Amino acid sequence: MTMRVAVTVNGTEYARDVEPRLLLIHFLRDELGLTGSHWGCDTSNCGSCVVWLDARPVKSCTVLAAMADGRSVRTVEGLEQDGRLDPVQEGFIQCHGLQCGFCTSGMMMTARWLLDHHPDPDEAEIREVISGQICRCTGYENIVRSIRWAAKHSRQDDEEAAG
Amino acid sequence: MHYMQVPSQVEYERATSVEHALSLLSRPDTRVVAGGHSLIPMMKLRLAQPGMLVDINGLTELAYIRLAGGQLCIGALARHADLLDSAVAGELFPIFHDAERVMADPIVRLWGTVGGSLCQADPSEDLSAVFAAVRATAVIRGQDGDRLVPVREFHLGPYETVIGPGELLAEVRVPIQPGTGSAYQKVSRRTGDWSVAAAGAALRVGEGGNHEPVISSAGLGLTAVGAEHFVAAEAEAFLAGQPPDEASFGRAGAIAAQHCHPVADQRGPEDYKRHLVAELTTRALRRAWSRASRARAGRPS
Numbered sequence: 001m002t003m004r005v006a007v008t009v010n011g012t013e014y015a016r017d018v019e020p021r022l023l024l025i026h027f028l029r030d031e032l033g034l035t036g037s038h039w040g041c042d043t044s045n046c047g048s049c050v051v052w053l054d055a056r057p058v059k060s061c062t063v064l065a066a067m068a069d070g071r072s073v074r075t076v077e078g079l080e081q082d083g084r085l086d087p088v089q090e091g092f093i094q095c096h097g098l099q100c101g102f103c104t105s106g107m108m109m110t111a112r113w114l115l116d117h118h119p120d121p122d123e124a125e126i127r128e129v130i131s132g133q134i135c136r137c138t139g140y141e142n143i144v145r146s147i148r149w150a151a152k153h154s155r156q157d158d159e160e161a162a163g
Numbered sequence: 164m165h166y167m168q169v170p171s172q173v174e175y176e177r178a179t180s181v182e183h184a185l186s187l188l189s190r191p192d193t194r195v196v197a198g199g200h201s202l203i204p205m206m207k208l209r210l211a212q213p214g215m216l217v218d219i220n221g222l223t224e225l226a227y228i229r230l231a232g233g234q235l236c237i238g239a240l241a242r243h244a245d246l247l248d249s250a251v252a253g254e255l256f257p258i259f260h261d262a263e264r265v266m267a268d269p270i271v272r273l274w275g276t277v278g279g280s281l282c283q284a285d286p287s288e289d290l291s292a293v294f295a296a297v298r299a300t301a302v303i304r305g306q307d308g309d310r311l312v313p314v315r316e317f318h319l320g321p322y323e324t325v326i327g328p329g330e331l332l333a334e335v336r337v338p339i340q341p342g343t344g345s346a347y348q349k350v351s352r353r354t355g356d357w358s359v360a361a362a363g364a365a366l367r368v369g370e371g372g373n374h375e376p377v378i379s380s381a382g383l384g385l386t387a388v389g390a391e392h393f394v395a396a397e398a399e400a401f402l403a404g405q406p407p408d409e410a411s412f413g414r415a416g417a418i419a420a421q422h423c424h425p426v427a428d429q430r431g432p433e434d435y436k437r438h439l440v441a442e443l444t445t446r447a448l449r450r451a452w453s454r455a456s457r458a459r460a461g462r463p464s
Binding site for chain 2: 001021023044131
């Protein structure tokens with residue numbers, strides 16, 4: 001029993017015949033080969049699988065691929081634009097926001113969404129928004145610093161573009 | 164490919180209108196999926212094995228929070244994040260914002276729905292206790308029209324509600340009463356976890372014969388502690404007619420603790436949970452009264 005599922009991922013439309021029970025994370029990783037999103041706890045607790053569905057972050061282990069049919073998805077592979085890293089990615093490099101890297105794609109997708117809505121979040125706001133995502137390496141300190149770095153440098157980019 | 168947790172085979176249909184959803188739901192083995200953040204994990208564990216899922220995420224006509232007829236009306240498809248962002252809901256019923264701040268996490272709250280929380284009927288669910296405290300009414304839509312069921316009669320037991328085949332929860336209505344204050348207090352093991360215990364209070368205060376404040380009615384909701392219909396009925400009955408003071412609030416907490424039915428589990432032993440019920444009920448009442456008295460004084464709560 002399969003159904004046709006068509007999803008626009010990072011601007012490209014993909015269509016696959018899949019079982020209705022297939023989870024979005026497995027659709028992305030195994031059907032499309034987009035392995036940047038990670039499959040972690042499988043219980044919507046850890047947040048490694050966070051992607052955007054119609055411009056809002058979601059834990060993709062808890063969404064059926066069928067539910068994304070006709071919708072758009074953005075994954076970590078879609079953060080870089082025209083060969084230029086997103087300020088969030090640059091921030092994670094500059095501030096050592098990762099060690100093992102397992103949680104990183106989910107953290108960055110949530111961070112990008114936060115900064116799109118709150119360009120200058122304070123530390124408490126950052127910690128709140130990533131409170132449903134688990135990092136076992138950094139103790140979160142460097143993740144918070146990375147997102148702050150991205151906030152600062154996103155604004156500078158905007159000012160340069162405006163100037 | 165070897166996946167650790169996969170739901171069993173299921174059919175999938177996307178509802179294009181409420182009428183279409185009701186027609187699909189007339190098949191008895193269907194389940195509604197909205198946020199899916201309780202149902203899909205339960206399907207992975209085979210705790211739920213629906214034959215067909217009816218996806219109602221496209222029914223945006225059920226996604227609203229508005230005032231109508233002296234009531235706050237919350238569409239079943241309103242997301243937790245919408246309720247937390249709603250200034251009108253927070254102003255009238257701060258208990259909603261208290262609870263939403265400590266439910267799950269911000270990403271889950273973007274998808275989980277108010278209606279889904281009630282229909283999941285988890286015995287540790289927060290909004291069930293909140294809606295019980297504020298004496299809300301569930302609007303259940305069927306092919307023959309709407310029927311209204313008090314939230315206090317909505318749950319039949321764990322994971323069971325009064326919603327039958329061919330029916331859909333459409334809205335939850337909360338009566339707005341002047342002079343009311345409300346609050347929610349929860350203890351969980353870590354951020355975003357289910358409650359070890361939690362208590363919600365909605366307090367309506369009037370004036371007694373000597374112009375001193377007197378509690379005209381109290382709504383007390385409890386979750387995760389085996390309270391029937393999420394209600395602390397004996398404590399509510401005690402509070403009516405009492406002065407809104409520390410002695411009344413403490414006594415109500417003790418009564419609530421005595422009459423609930425917590426069970427020992429990985430979140431704690433029974434006596435600890437009863438202790439929490441007493442303390443959290445008292446604190447929720449204290450805060451509800453503080454907010455009610457500010458509202459009475461004409462200041463924003």
